[in-house]
Each structure stands twice: as structure tokens, then as C-alpha cells.
Amino acid sequence: MPTPCLACPLRARRVFAKLDQSEIRAIQRFKSGELRIGPGTPLLLEGSNSPQLYTALSGLGLRYKTLENGRRQVINFVFPGDFLGLQAGMMNEMQHSVEATTDMTLCVFNRSEFFRFFGANPARAFDITWLAAVEEHFLGEALASLGQRSGLSRLAWAITRIYLRQHALGQVDAKGGFPLPYRQQDLADALGLSLVHTNKTLAKLRERQLVSWQEGRMQVHDLTTLADLAGADLEAELVRPLL
Amino acid sequence: MPTPCLACPLRARRVFAKLDQSEIRAIQRFKSGELRIGPGTPLLLEGSNSPQLYTALSGLGLRYKTLENGRRQVINFVFPGDFLGLQAGMMNEMQHSVEATTDMTLCVFNRSEFFRFFGANPARAFDITWLAAVEEHFLGEALASLGQRSGLSRLAWAITRIYLRQHALGQVDAKGGFPLPYRQQDLADALGLSLVHTNKTLAKLRERQLVSWQEGRMQVHDLTTLADLAGADLEAELVRPLL
DNA sequence: CGCGCAATTGATTACTATCAAGAGGAGTGG
DNA sequence: CCACTCCTCTTGATAGTAATCAATTGCGCG
Incomplete structure (x- = not known):
């Protein structure tokens, strides 16, 4: 009953870059399953080293960081299409937490296959970096907002x-x-x-x-x-x- | 007179991940030259589409964003080892500007070769994503500082x-x-x-x-x-x- | 019905911005 | 060599914005 990537409802939207069938099938092979979680469920934890990466399919969540003084900074809101866990994938440890705000469905990818996938699919590797750059852009905007508005x-x-x-x-x-x-x-x-x-x-x-x-x-x-x-x-x- | 990558003084430092000689030589081939600029020189401009990417070799600079209200947000400070221009490389346009604060020396890479390099060197592609993740981490920290401290x-x-x-x-x-x-x-x-x-x-x-x-x-x-x-x-x- | 949680509202405090002005150093031109 | 300007750092006074403290309302739930 997991959504087949070829029939992914998100992919149909224009915001998402077009891929051809064989590319989508490669992603499908990388996808190891689907996860459903309820409101308030933590998905990734600061300091943890999750064995999985996710793409949000439906539902909303948030990323946040807890400071030493006990205060919480919400880094940003998680929408369908967001790729989660890249930090853990690259740096071996999450620097912030992610939790669900509503019911969420997520595509699950195994970190153990991440490296292989990354090496075997240069165009997808490029996309992942692209995603990181987009994220960086948003954080820069947010920083400017907090600092100057x-x-x-x-x-x-x-x-x-x-x-x-x-x-x-x-x-x-x-x-x-x-x-x-x-x-x-x-x-x-x-x-x-x-x-x-x-x-x-x-x-x-x-x-x-x-x-x-x-x-x-x-x-x-x-x-x-x-x-x-x-x-x-x-x-x-x-x-x-x-x- | 440009610094040969194999003799790069930065690479000797422990903060930087070790590479073997053949890997360094691949980077050397990607490097198209060296650039020296003086204090106040803009290197990358918000909204521009630079044909070059850089690695800071020496000197300090800063990244910033100018808002509609005329105020400026310094996104972060640029230190030797920082990779500059990734956003333009991935998203075709810089979202912030970078300028030199002191005299700076930078390794120059051509964007036109970036894609080839990225595809031909999966381990380096991985490093670039890693770098983006590190950057994202810092921006998250900065956000938490501005928001909560x-x-x-x-x-x-x-x-x-x-x-x-x-x-x-x-x-x-x-x-x-x-x-x-x-x-x-x-x-x-x-x-x-x-x-x-x-x-x-x-x-x-x-x-x-x-x-x-x-x-x-x-x-x-x-x-x-x-x-x-x-x-x-x-x-x-x-x-x-x-x- | 008592409780816990989110949203409101009022009162008060305090952190930060803005406005002003001056000092000291670097660079320029007469 | 000095007058003059520009720039950065400083300091004092005053105005606001946003935080904190307190208390109330409305809702869903056991």
C-alpha cells in the first residue's frame, strides 16, 4: 500500500523538478518503505544518528533546536516534499530535531544505501546538493528576518x-x-x-x-x-x- | 605562482578532511587559477550568476544580504577553507553577496566544469553536499542565537x-x-x-x-x-x- | 466538574533602538 | 604643515518595542 513513486501525487506539482521514468524508478528502488506518524511524534532527534532519511509525503511538521537556556528555536516548518535527515546522512549527527505537527506520511530511505545511491546516481546527488542549497537559502532569509525586521x-x-x-x-x-x-x-x-x-x-x-x-x-x-x-x-x- | 593543491597550506590542518594524492590532483585539475582581491572588493553579488566558484585560501570576508528596507544582514564571516558560490552553482543565482574584508586569495573553479567534476568525482560531490550541510548547521545555530539569546x-x-x-x-x-x-x-x-x-x-x-x-x-x-x-x-x- | 492546554488581555519592566555629539586617526589638498 | 573631511568608535539621553508577570476565557477530556 505504499505510494509507488511513479504515481507520487507530489511529483505532479510544478514546483518539483521533472524526472523521467527511469530516474523515478531508481528512486523507487532506493525507497525502503513508508512511515506514518501522529501529531507530536519525534522523527529525528538532535544529537542522534538516524539510520533513516525521509521525504515528507503528506502532513506538516517542524524542525527545531533546543538551547542550553531551555529555549526553543523553530528552524523552519516541514512541508510535503522536504527531505529530512540529510545532516545525519552527511555529518553523522542531527543538529536539530524534527517532529510531526499533524499526521504525517513519509517515504523512508536507508542511510546504509544512501552512499551507494549517491555515488550511483550523479544527477540525484546533484539534486540532494541542490536541496541543501535551497535550504541554506531559506535559512539565510530567516536569519535576515530575525535580525533586521x-x-x-x-x-x-x-x-x-x-x-x-x-x-x-x-x-x-x-x-x-x-x-x-x-x-x-x-x-x-x-x-x-x-x-x-x-x-x-x-x-x-x-x-x-x-x-x-x-x-x-x-x-x-x-x-x-x-x-x-x-x-x-x-x-x-x-x-x-x-x- | 598559484599554490599547487598538493602543497596547500590549509590542507595540512586537521580541521580539513584528509584526501589522498590522486584525489588532490583531481581537484588541482578542476582548479582554474587563483584570484587576489583587496579589502572591500565584492566577490559575488546577490542576484548574480557567477561563472566562477571559489575556495577562500587566505584572508577574511563576509557574506551578507541586503533587505528591501535597506538594512543589511551579515549571514556569516568567510574564513579560509570556505567554499563560495555553491548557491549560484546549484540554483543559478546567488541569494546573498560575498565581499572581502581584508586582502584575500582564492582558488578559482569554473562553473562550466563544475557539473563534470561533480559527476566524475562522487566522493567530491559528497564533500560538496557535506559542506552545504555544515553551512546549514551554522545557519541554524545563528538563527537560534538571533531568536533566543x-x-x-x-x-x-x-x-x-x-x-x-x-x-x-x-x-x-x-x-x-x-x-x-x-x-x-x-x-x-x-x-x-x-x-x-x-x-x-x-x-x-x-x-x-x-x-x-x-x-x-x-x-x-x-x-x-x-x-x-x-x-x-x-x-x-x-x-x-x-x- | 476539575484539569490541562491554547489563546487573550492588561500591567509593568527592561532590553535595544534611535538621536546627538564628540574624540581620535587616516587621508587629501592648499 | 595645517585645515578639512571621512570613518570608526564612544558615550549620554530618550523613546519604543518586546519580554515578563498575572489572570481570564474557552475547549476538549477523563
Whole structure:
């Protein structure tokens, strides 16, 4: 009952780079199974050396890091198509944790075969590096947000970012609504704001009629103004490879 | 007069992963020349599509991003051994700029040969991905710092980080002194603090006799306390590959 | 119904930014 | 050699933004 890669619903989306059948079959051979986990389940742990790598197929999660002072930094949100565990694959140890926020389905790859796969499929090796570069790009953007933007802008930036990501996955409805099953605390930890301040800033966005957020669903009423507040241009999602 | 890779002074350091002679020769063939640039020279520009990739051989620089609001985020500092331009190599466009702070020498690689090199040398392809993962790790740490640490901790964290990096490169003298040719503004932009606040916070570290910084040279008088303030453990620099 | 968890709201504190101004060094031109 | 400018570092005063502390509401659950 695992999804055959050739029939992968994600791969059909335009955000993901096209591959031909033989390439997809090579990935299929690399894939060792599928994993389903529920909300709150830890998938990868900071400091651990996971024997598996994953590609998120459905559901949402988050990556975070816990500091010595007990505080938590959410590194980013995990969407379908994200490749998880590369750090452990390359550096033998995860530097952050990943956990599921909703039910998730993941493709599972064995790390023991990772090296062989990487060596035998140069184009896929290239894709993996590409993925790492894309990740690096996002982290750079996030860093710039935390470092240089006000609370309001950061929030607007994060919502815009997630909107675009969900849009690329076809999850945004005609009215600008999409699933956002995270807690305010998660957003706060991602943006370096306190929970209370996040809540109050969110209220401002609501008052300005830019967004509303209830029962795990975000409605963006005015994307242009929101993106403007964020101080980010509204570019389409980058095409990215999918393993 | 370019440095032959086999005699590369960097490669001798323990932080860099060991390669055998034939592997080094393959890199030598990939290397197309050497570049020397002076302080302030831009090397890679945000939005550009550089035909070259670089490895920093000597000198220091910085990577930064300019935001729509005119502010600048320093993504990180560039040290010898850093591989520059990977984003352009993978995504066809740099997402941040890189410029020299001091005189720098760089190994130059042609992007046109990058793909061939990547495909023909799986172990090196692996190293490049590894490098990207290391970079991702640092950005994650930086994100956590900006998001969750106070100004004082951030500063202590940054100095500790740079100390360790310089130490791995053999640049730290017996008294804990090492070159730090950046301006306070650079540090401020890296840490998301204002120049004035950075200056005052630096003064606190000085008062506490933890560090002193003059004429481009930083002296760390008490690394343990500094690292403690940073709320980071004092682990050795990760081994990383060198191209 | 009591509890635990997420979201709110109000009051207060404190960390950081912004505004201003001056000192000291490097480089330039008269 | 000196006046003048530019740049970086410093320091003082003041304004805000965001954190912390406290308390309340609403909901799902055993």
C-alpha cells in the first residue's frame, strides 16, 4: 500500500523538478518503505544518528533546536516534499530535531544505501546538493528576518512564506485560506518573539483585516499588503527537486 | 605562482578532511587559477550568476544580504577553507553577496566544469553536499542565537564561534589573541543589534575582563566564561572537507 | 466538574533602538 | 604643515518595542 513513486501525487506539482521514468524508478528502488506518524511524534532527534532519511509525503511538521537556556528555536516548518535527515546522512549527527505537527506520511530511505545511491546516481546527488542549497537559502532569509525586521514584519513575512509554500502545493483555496495547524507558540519560537507578543501582533494583522486564523486554518485576505508589510517581494516558489 | 593543491597550506590542518594524492590532483585539475582581491572588493553579488566558484585560501570576508528596507544582514564571516558560490552553482543565482574584508586569495573553479567534476568525482560531490550541510548547521545555530539569546549572549556566542574557527586554522596565539579585522558595524549586522548597542555590550565584555579588541585583533582572556555567557558548549570545530 | 492546554488581555519592566555629539586617526589638498 | 573631511568608535539621553508577570476565557477530556 505504499505510494509507488511513479504515481507520487507530489511529483505532479510544478514546483518539483521533472524526472523521467527511469530516474523515478531508481528512486523507487532506493525507497525502503513508508512511515506514518501522529501529531507530536519525534522523527529525528538532535544529537542522534538516524539510520533513516525521509521525504515528507503528506502532513506538516517542524524542525527545531533546543538551547542550553531551555529555549526553543523553530528552524523552519516541514512541508510535503522536504527531505529530512540529510545532516545525519552527511555529518553523522542531527543538529536539530524534527517532529510531526499533524499526521504525517513519509517515504523512508536507508542511510546504509544512501552512499551507494549517491555515488550511483550523479544527477540525484546533484539534486540532494541542490536541496541543501535551497535550504541554506531559506535559512539565510530567516536569519535576515530575525535580525533586521520588526515583530510585525516578521510575522507578515512568515505568513507570506508559508502561504507561498502551501500555494505551490495546491493547498490554498480560492479565498486565500490554507491549513496552518501550528500553535502561536510555534510561530513565536520560529520568529524569536514571545508568545504574548506574537499574540498581540497577530491581533494587529487581524484588525487590519489582513489575515484571520482559526481552527488551524489561516485566511490571507490581502496578500499584497501582507507581503508589503513583510518587506519581501512576492516571487513564486523556486522549483526544487523531489526525492 | 598559484599554490599547487598538493602543497596547500590549509590542507595540512586537521580541521580539513584528509584526501589522498590522486584525489588532490583531481581537484588541482578542476582548479582554474587563483584570484587576489583587496579589502572591500565584492566577490559575488546577490542576484548574480557567477561563472566562477571559489575556495577562500587566505584572508577574511563576509557574506551578507541586503533587505528591501535597506538594512543589511551579515549571514556569516568567510574564513579560509570556505567554499563560495555553491548557491549560484546549484540554483543559478546567488541569494546573498560575498565581499572581502581584508586582502584575500582564492582558488578559482569554473562553473562550466563544475557539473563534470561533480559527476566524475562522487566522493567530491559528497564533500560538496557535506559542506552545504555544515553551512546549514551554522545557519541554524545563528538563527537560534538571533531568536533566543540576549544581546550579550549573542556577542559572546559570536566571539566564541570565531575564536574556535580561527583556532582550528592555527591563528590563535598563546595568549588567546587572533585577527578580527571586522568593524563593529559588521558584528552588529551579523547579530541583529544596533551599532550603538553592540558597542556598549562590547564594553561590558571588556569591563568583565573577558575580551579586548583593538586594531583588528581580538584577545579572549577567559574563553570558558565567555562560552558560558554564550550558553554554548565548547566543542571542537567539526572536521570539514576542503576543495 | 476539575484539569490541562491554547489563546487573550492588561500591567509593568527592561532590553535595544534611535538621536546627538564628540574624540581620535587616516587621508587629501592648499 | 595645517585645515578639512571621512570613518570608526564612544558615550549620554530618550523613546519604543518586546519580554515578563498575572489572570481570564474557552475547549476538549477523563
